[in-house]
């Protein structure tokens with residue numbers, strides 16, 4: 001569900017993974033012309049230039065056509081639209097189907113992760129909801145550059161089944177039962193990538209960016225542990241792995257949005273320039289609110305929120321962060 005850059009790329013991963021088993025993958029595109037292009041030319045030129053999609057992918061703008069008979073429903077639409085969209089098609093999901101979220105945002109207003117929104121709106125039990133997250137820049141995967149990822153589900157059998165369905169020659173899924181840790185790693189790294197992009201945009205060098213990445217991981221760790229996730233998850237692909245990929249890649253939309261802010265553009269101007277979803281812009285406030293609810297210190301996230309909401313200039317961000325009271329590096333609370 002979603003024919004953007006990741007929805008389309010992940011459809012290709014799955015189609016390549018299951019081609020020999022005679023399984024087909026269907027994409028729901030909200031625009032007729034996108035569905036038509038995928039069916040007729042096997043391309044999605046708006047999001048993936050130069051990528052030829054496998055023959056066992058088809059598309060439709062009719063949700064019923066796509067969801068009818070689907071064993072696995074994969075969600076790849078912008079996080080802030082999920083609730084409304086899912087409400088419109090939850091009754092079309094087959095009674096035993098599993099729902100897999102590829103989304104990396106936190107819902108504003110409720111501070112819920114996407115797996116929680118799915119559970120609430122579609123009224124599904126935990127063992128039918130999974131999350132996939134990792135260092136997965138869509139454009140690189142569409143070019144079949146090797147990478148790995150994590151399928152998280154509280155039910156081991158479900159996670160293994162999904163991993164089989166997306167294990168392709170260039171894509172290696174691991175499994176994990178720490179859904180919260182995997183999901184939050186993917187959400188918070190977008191905010192840290194905004195901060196790193198801001199440093200880049202202001203012309204700062206690698207020491208500064210490395211400091212933000214490392215201390216970004218520290219504050220992500222504090223939040224995940226406070227909410228009941230695991231430390232080892234954050235050392236893995238969906239934690240450190242995704243953080244490094246997103247913070248160091250010019251392909252990252254969050255990193256790019258941060259860089260434009262660092263170069264002095266206003267948020268409205270940045271939003272106008274972005275043709276794809278940069279989840280961190282909208283999730284930053286929700287993550288900060290969540291951190292306050294649980295009394296977790298997240299100074300980089302707080303500074304990013306202040307910049308996005310016009311309460312702090314990017315130039316004053318470093319001064320604010322460095323002027324805080326000195327403390328031990330190992331403090332996880």
Ligand SMILES: NC(=O)C1=CN([C@@H]2O[C@H](COP(=O)(O)OP(=O)(O)OC[C@H]3O[C@@H](n4cnc5c(N)ncnc54)[C@H](OP(=O)(O)O)[C@@H]3O)[C@@H](O)[C@H]2O)C=CC1
Nearest residue numbers: 002003004005006007076077081103104136137138276277
């Ligand atoms: N791109 C990447 O590298 C990765 C992305 N992700 C995550 O995947 C999720 C989807 O991102 P991605 O595919 O990159 O996003 P894109 O911006 O590339 O595409 C978004 C897709 O959602 C559709 N869409 C936009 N707004 C709505 C809406 N209000 N209701 C329904 N559909 C809508 C778009 O349709 P239309 O074309 O008609 O506008 C498009 O098909 C995000 O949470 C992102 O963080 C995770 C890993 C990697």
Ligand SMILES: O=C(CO)COP(=O)(O)O
Nearest residue numbers: 134135136137252253254
């Ligand atoms: O999640 C991603 C890589 O794992 C994609 O990051 P961006 O959304 O910043 O492009």
